[in-house]
Amino acid sequence: MxxxxxxxxxxxxxxxxxxxxxxxxxxxxxxxxxxxxxxxxxxxxxxxxxxxxxxxxxxxxxxxxxxxxxxxxxxxxxxxxxxxxxxxxxxxxxxxxxxxxxxxxxxxxxxxxxxxxxxxxxxxxxxxxxxxxxxxxxxxxxxxxxxxxxxxxxxxxxxxxxxxxxxxxxxxxDRDAPCWLFFTSGSTGRPKAVVLTHGQLTFTIVNHLNDLMPASTPEDVSLVVAPLSHGAGMHQLTQLAAGAVSVLLPAGRFDPAVAWELVARHKVTNLFTVPTIVKMLVEHPSVDEHDHTSLRYVIYAGAPMYREDQKFALRKLGKVLVQYFGLGEVTGAITVLPRHDHHLEDGPQARVGTCGIERTGIQISIQDDDGKHLPPLASGEICVTGPAVCAGYYQDEEANGKAFRDGWFRTGDLGHMDAEGYLYITGRASDMYISGGSNVYPREVEELLLAHPALKEVAVLGIPHPKWGETGLAVCVAEEGQELDEMSLLATLHGRLAKYKLPTHFVFLSDMPKTGYGKITKKLIREELTARGLMPVLEGTS
Missing domain, CATH: 3.40.50.980 (Rossmann fold)
Incomplete structure (x- = not known):
């Protein structure tokens, strides 16, 4: 490129x-x-x-x-x-x-x-x-x-x-003139430079306004929570197009109380962040001390939001949540789960685990390893095409060769679509592990574990096992003032998962390692556990 x-x-x-x-x-x-x-x-x-x-x-x-x-x-x-x-x-x-x-x-x-x-x-x-x-x-x-x-x-x-x-x-x-080199987070190696262009970003700005924040006007006020170097930068361009004012947080460590005070003072109508920050905002006592009724859109992306966290946020904020799924390579624009599709009560209408439907102008295909298009409910790699897809990686033809196939961008995420076109992400292809010859998708296990009232955050990793090839390691963080133990966590899963999917090892941390953008990545957790000598090494493996 x-x-x-x-x-x-x-x-x-x-x-x-x-x-x-x-x-x-x-x-x-x-x-x-x-x-x-x-x-x-x-x-x-x-x-x-x-x-x-x-x-x-x-x-x-x-x-x-x-x-x-x-x-x-x-x-x-x-x-x-x-x-x-x-x-x-x-x-x-x-x-x-x-x-x-x-x-x-x-x-x-x-x-x-x-x-x-x-x-x-x-x-x-x-x-x-x-x-x-x-x-x-x-x-x-x-x-x-x-x-x-x-x-x-x-x-x-x-x-x-x-x-x-x-x-x-x-x-x-030119429509294809580069204007932004968007560096990936490097979750699977060195960061790659994604080439974003004027034409592509103009499409994405319009798409954000249509799909994420319809009816935005110069009367809107956006609180800038996430770093502008990545997804929040795209959100910023949307505010620019709408003529909306942007309110910046004070420099330094993120403080939910300060954020809620600014929401009340400036009558903030929208904000964009990641699920871990939404969780911090709604679980902090200050959420009940400041008026936040001006909020129309609380947009979250960058990682899945677990169902229990989603329901808690809906109880606190009302129907203002908007989820989108995307990558830097598609400037975030793959799916949207709008406000009206966020439901507090479980049931068929809630479609628990979905990240929504195709964004306007975007097409998704679930494909197998050979690029064959799979039918509804069949699991495979999530691939996407449309004007929001990047021009490629800068000076990295090897990466371009792996990421694009027959005009489709390969996200590296696994999932399926239902008959109505709602997408469900199983996990990253790199996160899946095979235990006893069967695929295990950590997201499924994590969702169920989070039903435990004392569990705040969890990440499930595959680690080598001498008999089964790989087995599950659950890395857990307890809610403040709560205690966790392996047996009570396993009891939460009893009868709800096949035995081969159950984690066989648990590690308890006081804080979950996160990227600079507040995301939980398996690569970072592995590095942290290894550095602290907490990564289990089972006899017969190396």
Missing amino acids: SFETANRDTALPWSTRTSNIAHFLSRNARRLGDRPAIIWGDDRWTWRELDARVSSLAIAMREDFGIRHGDRVLVQSPNNNQIIEIMLACFRLGAVWVPSNFRQGADEVAYLAQKAGTAMMFCEHGFPGHAAACRAALPDMVGVVAIGNANFGPSYEALIAKNLGKDMPNADV
Whole structure:
């Protein structure tokens, strides 16, 4: 995958030209100029001010650093107004935004910089080691700009001030022009750089507005909970298109009480996060201390939400939950389970375990190992096609060869669809294990275990077994003030699972290892257990 389409000096063919995503900002500045675009603590920026700052930054990037169409621009920063401005300045220039997970180490971010072929970098003041590591990895990088008070590069705010008042038109872009390198979480190895384009993201923005947050308007208010470098960045673009204001959480550790206070103060109407954060929000006492009746959409994605957690959230918040299933490679847009399909009571209508139906404009196929399309209720790999699918992985033809087959993107997730088109995810292909010749899907076991009232979180892994090939290891975290034991957990499963599916080993932790985005991944749990000497090694295995 190259950036040739983004480096054309000739006029774009009429058939492939598309609107630059930064045009949403231009439109808002004209129509909603004095309305707030971003609120962060006591600071707020109107749409007109945001547009002016983005133009000023884009001019500095072009004139001071020589950034042009297709150049990659790395950002190492937690959520703030600057990361949004940099994203939009990249789009305005026709450059490519490359956000890192700010919780990654310096060497990890240096790898991203090398993989992307970064031309310049923006780095928040708290990460001088990251700036140094990226400079060492890419000595030809034209510069590092410091966000905040730091001496490792020119001042971000000085660059903004230098060109305020100057206009910068949005670059002409091709529908397939890259604008965002979205790095995967690397759950099965080194992160891969997913190429997202102006045309693809424009489709996904419209899709999000239609399927996740219908009837969104400039009256809406979004609380930014998750890191903007990944799924929340896509959610941010949706707010941009709607003209809705975004409220940023204070810097530092996530505090549910602060989040609920902001919901009440700003009459927040939507937020996007992962199931573990929804669980934290609704189980915290502050949920009952602040008015949250303004909420219309609480959108969760990135991992399954267990049924018991789903029901608790519905009792606390009402019918505001919206689930979507997707990957970075499909910019999140595979399925949606809308508000009206979230039911508090179990039964046929609840369709327990589903992640919803195909998103508008998206088609799903359940396929076997040879690419054969399987009928309803048959299990196989979830494959998808449609305008939300990425252009491929940057400079990784091996990964592209594995991920695409006959025009279908292979998600690596296993599942089935029912006769009405509702999708059920069994788990990652890499999570499934085989015990005594039979497939075991951890999600099924985890769902049942969570019916235990003292169990807060659980992850089931397959580990080597001398007789059965593999067996189940349940990694468990108890609710605060509660105690767990192996026998009571097994009693929860008694009569509800075949014997070969029952975990034979249990490990109890005080906290479940999670990624920087709050997701539970089996890879990270294995690494943590191994590092702490907690991974069982059964006699006769190695």
